[in-house]
Structures are given as C-alpha cells and as structure tokens.
Amino acid sequence: MFPTTNRSHVRALAAAVSFGLLIASTASTAGAATAIAPRVAGVQAAPSGTSPNGRQTRFIVRYRSGSAPMLSASSALSSARNALVRSGLTASRPGLSVRRVRRLATGADVIAVSKPLDAVATATLLRTLRADPAVAYVEADRRLYHTGSQHRYGPDLAPNDPVYGAYQWHYSHSVGGMYAPGAWDTATGTGVVVAVLDTGVVAHPDLDANLLPGYDFISDAFVSRRGSDARAAGAHDYGDWNDDPDACPVSDSSFHGTHTAGTVAEVTNNGIGLAGVAHNAKVLPVRVLGRCGGYTSDIADAIVWASGGTVAGVPANANPAEVINMSLGGEGACDATMQAAIDTAVANGTTVVVSGGNSNADAAGFSPASCNNVITVGATGIKGGKAFYSNYGTRIDLSAPGGNGQEGVPYGYVWQTGNDSLTSPELGSPVYVGMIGTSMAAPHVSATVALLQSVAKTPLAPAQVETTLKATARPFPVALPSGQPMGSGILNAKAALATLVPCQGADCEGNARALANRVPVKGLSGAAGSERLFAITVPLGATGLSFLTYGGTGDVTLLVRYGQTPIAGAVDVTSMRPGNNETARIAVTRAGTYYVKVVGTKAYTGVTLEARHY
Template sequence: MTVRLSGVLGACALAAAVSLSVAGVAATSSGPIVREASAPSTRQVPQRRYIVRYRSGTLQRASTTQALTTARAVLVNSGLAASGITVRHVRRLASGADVIAFSRPLDAVQGAQVMRAFAADASVASIVPDRRMFHTGVVGPTAMPNDPLSSGYQWHLYNSIGGIYAPAAWDKSTGAGVVVAVLDTGITDHPDLAPNLLQGYDFISDPFVSRRADESRVPGAHDYGDWNDDWMQCEVHASSFHGTHTAGTVAEATNNGIGLAGVAHGAKVLPVRVLGRCGGYTSDIADAITWSSGGVVPGVPNNTTPAEVINMSLGGEFACDEVLQGAIDGAVARGTTVVVSAGNWNADSAQFAPASCNNVINVGASRIGGGKAFYSNWGKVVDLSAPGGGGGQDVYPNGYVWQTLNDSLTSPEEGSPVYGGMAGTSMSAPHVAGVVALVQSIATKPLTPAQMETMLKATARPFPVAMNPAMPMGAGLLNAKAALATVLPPCTGADCESNAIALVNKLPVKNLSGAINSQRSYKFDAKTGLTSLSFMTYGGTGNVSVYVRYGQVPTTSAYDQAAIHLGNNETVRITVPRAGTYYVKVVGAAAYAGVTLEARAN
C-alpha cells in the first residue's frame, strides 16, 4: 500500500518572513518554506503487488521457489495468464509472507479474480493487496534553548494554550540514551540534524519509488526526493522532504546557537526510508517496523540500535490489515511504542491505516488555540492531540509547525538545507514520539507501550476550547511537563526531603495522575497535641497505594504504615501522632488519574 505523509503534498509556496541567515545553513531571501496541509488523493490505482501468506507446514511456506510455482499456477487458474500477464516473486517478509508482483497492474475486476483464485488454494492462508501509503502531513524553572529562531517560530513547544510545555520538561530530560525510529521519506543533509542521526536503512524495494537502480534494500536513509511529474503514476507535486521535517521535530540539535529546537534533542533518530515517489508499499513498511524494533528481516543486517519508539507520520485509506497489524504487534511485544498520525482527511480515523491498527498511539492535530485543526481526522481511535498547525487559518507563522527542511523542488542536491513550516497530523505525531523519548530516558524502569499510552492520555491537558462531540480528538492535548512528572525517579540525595510537596490540613490536593510505578512525595508538619492524623486518597480512576514514614521519605520497602488496596480509596491512620514531619508517598499501583490526596489532623 502507499502511505501518505500528513499535509506535505500541498503545493510548495514561499512566504515573506524572516531571512534564514543561520550559520551553516543556506539562507533564502524570501523567507522560510511553507507547505500547506492537504489531504492526499485517495484515488484507487490499479494494483500490481500482493502479499500472500501460505499456511504453516506447507511446501510453499518453506520454499520461495515453490511459492512462485504456486503463484504461477493460480494465475493460470484465474484465467489471467491467457492475457499475457506473468507473476514474479519479489521477496519474503519478516513475517514469512511473500510479496508477488504481476507484470502489469490489475484493475478492480482482475484483482478480485486473482484474490478469489488464491483464496481457493488450500495452501494459502490469506492474501491482501500490497497497497501504498503516503505521508500524512504537509499539512519549576524552565529551560529555553539559545537557538535564534526557536522562540519566535516554535509556538508548538512554548505557547501556553496550544503548546506542549516543552521547556518545563527539558529541565528533567532531553531524551538522552533513547532511539526514535522515524519511518518516512528518509533524511537530507542538514547541519541541525546531523549530530543526532544514526545511519538508518532504506527499505524501499521498488526502483520507481526509491529512485535507486534496483530492488535492493541498502544502508542509510538518504532522501532522493519524492517529486512526481507523471500524473499517470500519482499526483503531480514537488518533493516534500517530509522525513527531514518530522525527524527535526523529534530531535533537532538544540542549544547549538543555530536554527530551531527538537522535542527530545538528547535522543538519537534512526531514519528508516519507506516512502518515496508516489508513496510506499505496506510490505516495505511492515519489514521496516520489524527491523526498527529489533526484529529479524531476511536479507537485512540486524539493527544494532533498536528503537524504543517508532514514529509513522503516514497512512492510507483502508482498514488495518494483518500484515501491518502483525508487524506492529511484534514491535510492541519487543517493548517499542508505536506512534502514528491520525490522517488529514477530516474523517473518521478508523477508516485509515495504521491509524486504525491496535496497539498504536493515534495522534490528531491541534492549532495554536488548542482546538481541532480543520484537516485532522477524528474519532474514537484517536488517543490524544498534539500541535499540527492550523495552516492558513491562523496568523503567520503560527499556523505551521517549524522544522528542518530542504528548499529544492526535486532532488535535495539541487537545493539547500533550510527551515520550513508544515501543517498536518504528520507534524503532531513526532511531538508525541519526542515526549515518549523524554519519558523513557529518565524512567527507572522503561514503560511498556500500553503503560505509555495510558500515561500520556492521563496527563493530557483538557482542550481549552469547546470541541465537537461528534468529532472526538482524544483525551486532550499533549503535556510534556505533566508526562515527565509521573516518572521522575525517587530522590536519593541528602536534600531528598526538601523535594516533598507540603500538605495543608484538610485542604485537598486534587487531580493527581500518573503512570504505573510513578511516585509523588508529600510532607505534613504535625503540631504538638494532635489526637489523630490521617492521610487519605479518593476519587478518580486507576489504582494507587499510600506509604507514610515519620522523619524520612518512605519507599515501597521502607515505611511506617501503608494502605495497599485495589482502587484509589486508601487511608493511613496514625492514632498517636508525634510532633514533627510525616512524609507521604503516593505510588501508582497502576496508571491513575483524577485522584485527590488529603491530610486530616485533629
């Protein structure tokens, strides 16, 4: 299948703004590049490639030669061989399924004939079209970076209404030690990305799509450009350099005195090229998911830097199939969180893949004012929203997400590295992937993908504007500051006690939330003459435990008293309280949200 990048397929336009005369980066006299969000065409094209899964134990599953022999026999049985159509074996996927390609594209009737013929063969477990997908998006103290364009352009990081509260998170984490795989169009040379790039891999197996000489998959993820000038193949458009932009959102170098900032600028990006001219095939994307997460792919060297999180700002208008779902499930089983864009069609995201797949974090797009971007897909499968930009609906430059780019209309070698604005759900997903990296970097024990999803939704900020209930956009807006607060490691130094938050008698602390194993420390100064003292939690969802210790911050193994029951209604009663400081620790026995903590002394 072909995957479309959110919002990048619009016509390239230059907007008058600041000159980008940044050290080491070419300037443009007319200002940054702006690429509008647009919904890629969902025109169904004739299908040439299919993915066939043979049953376990069959000769076809054991031998690609036998698989091709069967495919040729099925072609004869379908009646299409008589018209001169031939079939060849392209490759075997990591899942064990086989990609086959016909000598010419099949129309809808011919495709149905072939699928019926394969389904009738006793050795075949399933057959699905190898559809193409496209990128989905062209559409305490704080830490402010010294990158000169950041504060003026990157509202999506800083704005108090529509931003993700990045500076408050950067005090705690920059994502150091975490690898984020960006499955996209690949990467162009850019001085503000190079310090945080790993080598990556090019998984595109079709020479027309890749612009390389043959079907081989090769090390590196160089973006040759995805422009197309043949309307018979797909939409005519300029190169998007979409992967360069999404990778910049994840981990553009920061505090280096040039350009812009990245969400997790201490992390490393593993660029994986899966999209090229006219999109990218599902089979290549599925293998790339497997490889990026540390799985084995035939014919490709093992990935020595498996990713903790995968970002896929891509999609197609079809339901999630077993090939894509199987690859995602494998990645999640290996501990990799998979983040995807909801899509740019202003439609129910359940109609698109991978947005409709299980075990992914599906991200919708919001504007600077915190509301839904006009193009963003919506629906029950959307988990939360993040900045994607409102395009021309918002005052320039606040309608766009700003990041690294190339100013060529075709090959990157014909252009120069610049910074540009794009709008789309493709831009919102890497904000979430970056926050996942921030969290995993400091978590005492890495969160599982399921725990990460629960935590991000529990810590999301409420939408600051009224939302259309018929178009749900998830739990709220991505909140990097709150997400980091749930996984801060327990304090261990001499000043540990000073980090505890003071409780006031009979004054509830409301709306506490956190992930499983998250810890929050509080303290209460008990006066002389008290006859009773209680610490209690109540309300909300999830499961918390409460630990209390006199004079020191408790741990889950060292405490005076504890309340450890299922749910959030916990009470620790101290019948003969001493004068002095009691420390209270609230621990997430599971993810929780909306919990109230209260101290009551008499």
C-alpha cells in the same frame, strides 16, 4: 492524505543568513524582496487496496503453517502462478505473469504481477488466491503516504536557538503547546533511540549530529530513485517529487522525514536554528517512503527491523529503537501484514506512534491509524481545538500540535528542519520549514516517549507508555466538533514526566496557593527577586479575568499564564507598573486554571492580591 490546495510556486528566497540556513514567513517583511505564495506539497490517499493511479501490481500472501508454499519458495511461486491461471486473467492479458519478490519478516510472501491490474482484475486475483486452502490471507500491497503538508516562505529571522521561543509555539504555548520546557527540566532524551520511518533524511547542520546510520527499505527502483530494487544501507532522501501524472499526482519533494526527525531530536542549545523535543536522543532514520509513497510490505519489514527484529537480507539493527514514529498512512482499515509487524515491535518492547490522518474523517478507516497496539495521534492548532484536516474518532488516543494553517506565521504551522529544493536535495539548501498535518503531531508524542524512557528506572512497556500519556493529557481548552472525539486531550509532556520524576521547586504548579474569586489575600511580603505562585480555576461561562495588587510598600510585578507556571519569556499577560498597584487582565476564552506569579521587583510588604473573574 492531505489534499493539494495550491501547486503554484513562487520561489523568492531572500538573503540567506550567515550559515546558509533560512527561516520563513508568509507575510511580506521589511527587507524581503517579495511576498511569498505558499508552496504546498499535498498528500493524497489512494483508494483502498490500490496504487496511486488505481492499478495494483503487488500482493501479500500468507500461507498456512505447514503448507507446501510456506515451506518452499518454489512451491510458493508455483501456487501463485496456478492462481493467476485459474483467475482467467492470463487469457485476456497476454504476457501477464507473476513472480515471488521475497518473504517478509512477518512470514508472508510478496508477489508481483508483470502488468498493472485495474480494480476489477485486482479483485478477481484476490478472490482466486483466497480460494486456495493453503492461503491464510491475501491482501493488496497498498502504498501509504506521509500525512503532512509543506509550506515554504521567504526568510524572516536569522536562525538561532532563541528563535524556538518565537516560532515553536507548539512547544511552549500555554493553550496550544505541549509544555515541553517544563519537561526539559527533567529529561532531554539521553540514551534513547527513536526510529523515524519516513522519506529518509537529508544533510542539515542542525540535525546531523543526532542521526544514527539508518537503512533504506524501499524495494522498488521507481519509488526509491536509487536505480535498483535492492534495499540499501543509509536513509538518504533522494526526493519524492513526481512529474508523471500517470504514476501518481504531480508534486514537489517534501523532505518530510527531515522535518519529522527534527521535531524528535533537532540539535538544541547550539546557537543556531530551532529546537527538538528530545534533543539528546538519537534518531534512527528508516526510509520507507519515496516517489508515489511506499509499499505496506516495505514498511512492515522496516517496523520489525527498527525494533530489533530480523529481516532476511538486511544486516541486524545495531540500534534498536525504544519508540517508532510513523507519520504516514492510507485509506482502508489496518492490514493484517501491518498489524503483524506492529505486534512484533511491541513484543520487542518498542512503542509505536502513528499519525491519525488528514482526511477530516474517522480514523477507523485508515491504516496504520486503526491498528491495535499503537498510539494514534490527532492534530490540534495553537488555539487548542481540532485542526480542520485531522481525522478523529475512537481510534485517536490523544492529540498534539500539528498546526491549523489558519493562524498565520508562525502560529499556523509546525516549524522544523527541511530543504528548499523542489526536487533533488542536492539542488537545494538546508532551511527551516513550516508544515501542517497529523504527521507533525505524531513526532511530538514520539519524542515525549523518548523523554519518559530516558528517566524511567526500568524501561516502560508500550502499554504503560500509552496509559501515562493518555492519563496526563490536558483537557481540550475549547469545544470539539460534535461527534468528532480527539482522544483523551492534548499531549502534556511536563505532566507525563512528573509521573516518573515529581516536580520540585517554587515553579511547580502543585505549590501554587489557591485563590478564590473576589477574595483578597492580604499581607504579602517578599524580598527583591522573590517569587510567589498563585492559581485560580475559572469556570465555563466566564469571559474575563483580572489579577490586582494594591496597598503596602515596595514594588511588585505580575506574570499571568494559562495552564502552567509563568516564567520569563513564557507569559500570557504581564503587569509591571512602578509600585504595588498592578492590574493584569486577560480575556477568558477557555475554562481552566490560570496561574499568577507575584515577583518582587523591589522588596515589598503589606501587599494585597485579588483575582476576579466575571
């Protein structure tokens, strides 16, 4: 659902770092051999009800309870064959036949015709099947696609966990971030399982330790590249590249599932690479997308299985997930099959998080974004506004960082684990990749659900989770395009966790002393190393803000941050002159609360603090 904008590939990967992992940069950097052109693996939605090339081979039929086709596999096949004959398609297409593929966990049947049908023939067969009194509903088994686009660049920084502060703005930036560091004071996801329904995963030293054994639900050998239509244990990503334009648009492998899984639970505090949001949670990888996308029927079975439900022919899931992340979608309103699977998962107590889509359109026209009982996520950039590609509308529940692709490196992208191969992962190496899309926004939310569940005294019901996330989302700091709502606000993990475990200590925003415009606070004193927190709310229309200290004795430093407590390494403005005469100025590009921390560089007494906005 994200249009391909560039299919040229310049692969100039400069020197690898000590353990063979790469981080990238769009800009030409000192020591880099060449400036790298972006590599873009586009995501293109097929027309509603069709495969990527506009032809359809598979359909989902739900028979009525008590009907012969519902009770008997042979009767179901006979019913499908009779419908094919009645449609008249066999007369004009010699050799056209139909087979019954399997019964889904939702109770519907998947049938497949032997030759692809164009749009007219597909509509004819659907109409004929619907006319059967035994049929409750029938729909095309549509292919869905991941909702992220990948960009790869040459290496810049040697990876280690501190790089998350430089690259992963989406966690901590005061305007565009999700406020993850404040949430980590409370929870890291311990004991929670997050199922990532995606392209599967590849080996990566900064992710492997947090992966559970998964399952491959793709039931088409062309899509899976496994050489068999049978499903299989494990969730290895064989690559989703395609070089056959007759099958679907030509593209390179995305390793999209590895990226989304990294946002959820990349290993953290291990001295390498980047960080994951719920880095002590476990990811259950479930492969549902491959070459040219993935079938709705396979995704539906995977949803049921991931939540602990039963799927015929598949071993029971030993690790039912508290939350399912689906960074995927396609055009057309929510299918009955998809809705039934989601309803089953929610009944099993699993929260389902889905991406809103990347077509800059109303999410009501996309599935599963328009399904009920899901948390649908839109994408924002570092400036806190709607990402140019993000779907919008009343179906979007809240937004989260997805990258805007227009703020350069690293701030235009969401950074996570990946692989540098254009095709099979075995031909590449583990790297860190910048991507954009609602695909990237959704796992930020899923991981926050894991944080919540890890500290809840009793598991939160999916409806409780949704209510909490929407109620604690922070307001958009900039105006959204007219008529394009993006939900209740931007994900605020820190505030969401505070509903379960209230913040305590000097750095809690609730402990900040209020300042009034141009009203001095006099007589401040403190010891060396002491910290005092203040806040002022700046109205719409203000263009600048200054914090000043003056008078008294000693030495103070000012740390200023929008929206939350300034801490070392996470400030917007700093003033640290010798003595007490400090001025910290910040351009006001958004209304809201600004926090200033007065730090005793040395012991101080008799100091005055004043805030002025204009």
